[in-house]
Amino acid sequence: MMLKVFDNKEEISATAAQLFIDIAQKAVSERGRFTVALTGGTSPDALYTLLSSPAFKDKVDWAHTFIFWGDERWVPLTDDKSNAKMAHRTLLSNVPIPESQIFYMWADGKSPEEFAQEYEQQVRQVLGDALSFDLVLLGMGGEGHTASLFPYEPVLKEKDKLVYAYFLASQDMFRVTLTAPLINKAQNIVVMLLGESKAAALHEVLEGEHNPELYPAQLLNPENGKLLWLVDQAAAKDLKGNYNS
Numbered sequence: 001m002m003l004k005v006f007d008n009k010e011e012i013s014a015t016a017a018q019l020f021i022d023i024a025q026k027a028v029s030e031r032g033r034f035t036v037a038l039t040g041g042t043s044p045d046a047l048y049t050l051l052s053s054p055a056f057k058d059k060v061d062w063a064h065t066f067i068f069w070g071d072e073r074w075v076p077l078t079d080d081k082s083n084a085k086m087a088h089r090t091l092l093s094n095v096p097i098p099e100s101q102i103f104y105m106w107a108d109g110k111s112p113e114e115f116a117q118e119y120e121q122q123v124r125q126v127l128g129d130a131l132s133f134d135l136v137l138l139g140m141g142g143e144g145h146t147a148s149l150f151p152y153e154p155v156l157k158e159k160d161k162l163v164y165a166y167f168l169a170s171q172d173m174f175r176v177t178l179t180a181p182l183i184n185k186a187q188n189i190v191v192m193l194l195g196e197s198k199a200a201a202l203h204e205v206l207e208g209e210h211n212p213e214l215y216p217a218q219l220l221n222p223e224n225g226k227l228l229w230l231v232d233q234a235a236a237k238d239l240k241g242n243y244n245s
């Protein structure tokens with residue numbers, strides 16, 4: 001695990017954009033394609049905008065890129081709460097990626113549970129036996145959830161399913177999420193988070209007692225150890241350890 005602290009969102013986004021490009025280029029040169037799970041919420045919009053800017057856009061081989069999501073709110077793609085809507089506006093509508101290589105976590109007229117099973121099949125088809133994304137981008141909520149792995153939800157104990165749908169009563173909506181066993185098979189996991197509202201949870205996740213039921217982000221434990229936290233000064237303010245080396 002590594003953690004880097006930055007002054008602001010611009011610096012985090014620029015670092016994440018360069019990582020995205022480096023990982024994408026390596027994956028395409030070694031395996032002929034790049035598979036990534038995007039994150040939602042408020043943290044990644046500047047990263048996505050940067051990736052589709054003239055300076056960065058041509059550095060990713062979009063024709064060989066396959067886009068999934070780490071999690072989604074079960075709402076239509078036109079809804080402002082949709083993680084995909086933001087990614088589409090800031091990134092996907094501005095880069096030359098084939099529509100068939102974008103795997104939205106939403107389908108009209110299906111139950112979320114039925115959809116999750118189908119999404120799992122799509123993940124299996126694209127990732128093959130290794131079941132390993134080249135990159136999983138994540139955020140973290142102020143109570144320590146990551147993707148849609150929320151405190152005390154049964155999804156935290158899921159060992160077999162790769163994709164899980166459930167009703168999140170605290171937000172009165174269904175969520176669809178990759179499960180921790182699938183996330184942890186990724187070649188690279190990058191978590192971005194900003195703001196003082198995340199400080200206490202970040203301290204507990206990294207330096208507190210192991211209690212993933214309460215702090216689900218503690219489930220992040222990639223099989224190859226490649227987990228990078230990109231955080232701002234405000235989010236890092238309660239950390240006691242020295243992460244600068």
Ligand SMILES: O=C1O[C@H](COP(=O)(O)O)[C@@H](O)[C@H](O)[C@H]1O
Pocket residue numbers: 039040041042043044071072073083138139140141142146147148
């Ligand atoms: O609900 C969600 O929240 C987390 C954190 O979002 P942020 O606004 O605090 O950055 C996000 O990572 C996740 O994708 C989203 O569904």
